[in-house]
Structures are given as C-alpha cells and as structure tokens.
C-alpha cells in the first residue's frame with residue numbers, strides 16, 4: 001500500500017446524498033479478476049451516455065476539475081454493497097481523499113485498506129466547501145493526516161477529523177492489515193486449541 | 197472485555213452480541229481494532245479473485261481451507277447453465293474461481309449445476325454451514341442474513357477476504373449495539389419483507405450505521421427461519437454492520453439434521469451451548485427502538501434507496517415533508533423513477549416482476565407467491581423472472597407441486613443465482629421499465645442501466661404479476 005501523509009489539491013464536488021456503491025461502480029463492471037482499470041468506469045452511468053460519449057453535465061467531465069485528488073460528496077457516501085471495486089475505482093481514478101459528513105461502514109473500511117483516506121467533516125464545513133468551489137473551481141483543500149486536520153484554503157477554515165490510531169499508523173507507513181495478521185499466526189493457533 | 201456492562205452488584209449483564217464477539221477475540225490491537233476469529237467464510241466468484249491473487253503474490257496458502265465454502269452465484273446465467281457461459285469475461289471469472297479452488301485445494305467448492313450450488317446466503321443455512329454462535333463473513337454485504345441463527349455475520353471487502361483466507365481472522369472495530377423490538381402480532385397478508393421495509397423507512401438508510409442490531413419481541417419470535425433471514429438480510433440497508441436474532445427452538449429445529457450440522461453427542465453439546473445464547477435480562481444496548489408489528493401494512497418503495505418506502509396505499513411524500521438539504525437528492529431520485537412528489541402508486545402499470553435473491557428466494561417465498569397466483573393467470577404485459585435461491589429450493593418447488601401451480605398460471609422457473617438482484621448476467625430490466633422486485637436494492641441502475649425498481653415482498657410481487665399493476669394484495 002502507498003503511504004499517505006498530507007495532500008493539497010483542488011476538489012471534485014458531488015453534492016449528492018446517499019451515493020451508493022452501485023453508482024460508484026455499476027455491477028456490470030465487476031467481472032474483472034484483477035484490481036486495474038476500474039477508474040475508467042467510476043460513476044459510469046452518470047458519466048457516460050449509452051454510446052460511451054461523456055455526459056457534458058457530469059462533474060467528472062468538467063475540465064475545470066481535472067487533476068483533483070479529492071472528492072467531496074454529500075452525506076452517507078458509499079452505502080450499499082461490500083464491493084471493494086468501489087474503492088479501487090476511486091483510487092484508480094486518482095482520488096486519494098474522499099470528504100463527506102457521513103460514510104457507510106464497509107466503504108470506509110475498504111477505502112482505508114486501499115490507502116484512500118475518508119475524511120468525515122461537519123455538515124457546515126461540507127456546505128462551505130461546496131460554496132467555495134462553486135465560487136471558484138480552483139479552490140483547494142489541505143488534508144494533513146499527521147495532525148488529523150483538514151483546511152479549506154479559500155476561507156482558511158480548518159477542522160480536525162477522527163481516525164482510528166491503528167489505521168492512521170498503517171496509512172502513514174503504508175502497511176496493511178494482512179501484514180499485521182500474518183505476524184499473529186501463533187496467537188491464532190493458540191486460539192484454535194481453545195475451540196470446542 | 198473493556199465494554200462489558202456490570203450492574204452495581206458486580207453481576208455482568210451482556211448482550212447476545214457481546215457473548216459471541218468476546219468468544220472470538222484472538223487479540224486486540226492497541227488503540228485499534230480487534231482480531232476476530234472467523235468460524236465460517238463464504239466465498240463467491242466476484243469478490244474473491246483479487247484476494248487469491250494477493251495470496252499468490254505473497255506466496256501464501258489458504259490457512260484453513262475447510263472453513264471456506266465456495267459457490268458461483270453472482271455472475272451466472274439463469275438459463276442453460278449446463279452450456280458454456282456466453283459472455284467471455286464472465287466465463288473467465290467463473291474459470292478463475294474454479295482454478296483458484298483447485299490450486300488452493302478448497303474442499304467445499306460448488307460450481308454451477310452442483311446440487312449444493314445457489315446464492316451464497318441461501319446455501320449456507322440450507323446445508324447446515326450456518327450455526328448459532330458463529331462468526332461468519334463473506335465478500336457480500338447481505339452476509340447479515342446468517343444473523344437469523346444467532347450469529348455475528350457481516351459483509352467484508354476483498355482485502356478482508358484475503359485476510360480470512362490467509363489467517364482465518366479479520367481486524368474489526370467493535371460496533372455499538374442496537375436492539376429493535378417488534379411487539380404485537382402481524383396483520384394478515386403482511387410478510388417479513390414488509391416489516392423490514394417499514395423499519396428501514398423509519399430508520400433511514402444510514403440510521404444504523406456503526407451498530408450491530410439484535411431483533412427481539414413477540415413478532416420476531418413468531419417468525420419462521422426463512423422470515424428471520426429476510427429481516428436480518430435487510431439490516432445492511434439501514435447501514436447496520438449486521439443483524440441477529442437469539443436462537444430458539446425454531447432455530448434448533450431448522451439446523452438439526454442438515455448435512456454440516458453437528459450430529460449425535462456433538463449435537464447435544466452444541467445445543468447446550470446454543471441455549472445460553474441470548475441477551476441477559478437488563479443488558480444495556482447503545483440504542484433501542486420499539487415498533488408495533490400491527491402498524492405494518494404491505495410495503496413498496498418509490499425511490500432509489502431502500503429507505504424510501506411506504507405502505508402500498510399511501511402517497512409519496514411531498515417536497516414540504518422533506519428536509520431542505522435533502523430535497524435535491526429526493527427530487528433527483530423521483531425524476532429517475534418517473535414519479536411525482538405526493539403521488540399514489542397503486543394502479544400504476546409495471547413491466548417486470550422478479551421473485552428471488554437472498555432476500556426472498558427461499559422456499560417460503562415461492563409458497564407465498566404460488567399460493568396467490570394459484571388458479572389465476574400472469575398479466576400479459578409482465579415479464580416475470582422467478583429465480584430460486586438454490587438448487588435445493590428448486591427441488592423443493594417441484595416436490596411440493598409449486599412448479600405445476602406456477603406454470604399453469606403462466607410462469608416459468610429459471611435456474612438459481614443472484615440474477616436480477618444485481619443484474620451482472622443477462623437478467624437486466626431495460627432502461628425506463630418498472631420492475632416490482634423482491635430483492636434488496638432499488639439503487640439507480642441496480643437491475644440494469646436506467647431500470648426502475650420498486651422493492652416489495654413476495655405477496656405484493658405476486659399481486660403485481662397477476663394484475664400487471666402495483667396492487668394491494670389484500671384486495
């Protein structure tokens with residue numbers, strides 16, 4: 001996994017609530033047997049017409065936001081299925097951070113397991129980001145994992161965000177859960193002896 | 197454990213969830229998640245290939261192959277399963293699944309056509325893999341289904357599938373506990389699905405995020421195992437990590453005699469343990485809700501998440517009823533569905549009916565559906581997909597004579613699989629068409645690009661299939 005320490009970037013605004021994993025990556029794209037290429041189909045049904053041409057009114061097709069590494073979405077982002085393909089699609093597109101006022105559980109876990117940082121902010125902070133970006137598409141946010149702080153550089157408003165200390169260490173050092181668990185094999189075998 | 201609750205007298209009062217969780221803790225990461233031992237892992241072709249790739253890349257074997265059950269279900273056709281799968285990409289995914297089962301010496305592999313094949317959450321209980329007190333995971337969010345047996349069962353991502361294959365453990369943050377009690381008795385013609393849609397409409401799709409739910413109360417106790425599975429299945433649709441019901445005589449009677457259930461002395465020992473699996477009187481939950489089952493009527497959804505549900509005779513909320521911040525999303529959702537705020541839906545013509553999925557693809561659902569359509573005829577404008585959850589359900593449909601009832605009424609039975617629940621195969625509802633579906637998600641495009649899904653129970657689906665419209669099954 002890649003390390004994550006801090007990031008300053010413009011953002012892609014998606015002020016829609018309850019964006020579910022079927023929107024993030026529709027089921028018909030889940031047929032692959034590796035993790036690559038999902039970024040091209042991120043938000044496919046919102047992003048492309050039937051013939052594959054880009055839909056002009058969808059935010060990912062707006063040149064003004066090209067090159068952003070931060071997605072900002074309405075509350076309850078990532079609800080629905082456990083498909084990790086959703087996290088692979090977000091990562092594959094180039095997002096390193098997703099900001100919302102509320103995330104669905106499994107998505108949050110999947111994102112963290114792929115080095116994508118979900119940042120939970122207050123409703124007012126979220127609304128302010130949308131306002132700033134609407135006024136100026138080049139608005140940037142700074143996300144500092146070490147200090148668990150997120151700043152709207154257009155207004156200077158800053159907020160701290162919560163993250164499990166273990167997950168934080170994993171991200172800062174680019175380690176994953178499997179590395180951790182593999183070191184615990186003896187404990188696992190000891191536990192198994194106690195099962196009746 | 198750190199959060200076990202003690203009464204002033206020092207006596208510990210614990211919830212069912214606490215009991216099972218605590219019995220599976222291998223270690224706790226300092227300031228972090230718990231290392232939880234997993235008793236049963238279910239695995240399917242769509243969320244596992246990258247996990248097996250991961251093992252290969254690290255040079256690992258599967259740690260406990262006998263604790264993983266593999267079935268092909270998500271990306272499979274529901275006709276001509278004996279022939280090669282047409283779509284080469286899907287075929288490759290199924291071949292990869294088979295190759296992984298062989299390479300890693302997995303003893304419980306049920307490919308297409310196998311008598312034990314079917315939707316993962318249906319074959320688990322049917323074959324006795326699912327037993328009270330277990331921890332159960334699968335790379336599918338509706339793993340919560342197994343909670344009906346008094347288990348901690350939850351969906352995981354592919355990284356976690358890899359963890360389980362490699363170590364039989366996952367790292368999980370302990371969720372908070374919630375109890376939802378349904379007092380009273382069901383009205384006639386109200387099914388478990390109606391109860392679940394009612395509950396999600398009250399709690400909303402994020403209302404139980406961060407919680408593990410225990411269902412309790414008279415109405416829950418009176419349910420069959422099939423009905424309990426429907427309720428637990430839908431826990432995830434209000435964001436819950438999972439849902440569970442304390443095991444009782446109904447549970448034990450269901451499990452007894454199934455192929456992988458304990459036998460003889462082992463059964464007696466297990467049973468004695470299972471009988472202890474309930475929340476102590478006075479155990480504290482982090483959150484509680486209480487409903488009255490008699491308030492519930494047949495339900496349908498009108499929007500694009502499962503929380504947008506209402507009694508079938510009711511009207512869609514008007515814009516004034518909706519929080520200002522949520523109005524754009526609400527309107528977007530109704531636009532997608534082609535509905536208007538304040539509108540009633542009874543009598544609206546529909547195009548497709550889907551009976552199936554891990555929510556309503558069990559034998560009882562087919563009994564309810566068949567009982568309603570018996571002696572009637574399918575409406576001409578309706579395309580109906582009746583997809584048994586497993587080959588075992590399919591066999592029962594034939595043995596019980598439901599097959600004849602259904603075919604006489606103009607319905608065909610397809611072959612088992614997830615089918616139109618997620619529409620990865622050819623069972624896709626065309627853009628703009630309406631489907632009354634017994635599955636679990638009405639998200640945009642869930643049943644095919646542009647498809648419009650109305651979630652309902654098997655009885656409402658049967659009534660719609662006969663009249664060709666959204667119809668109150670109570671007449």
Ligand code: SF4
Nearest residue numbers: 338553554614617618
């Ligand atoms: S039937 Fe639907 S919800 Fe159930 S396992 Fe299959 S895809 Fe998932």
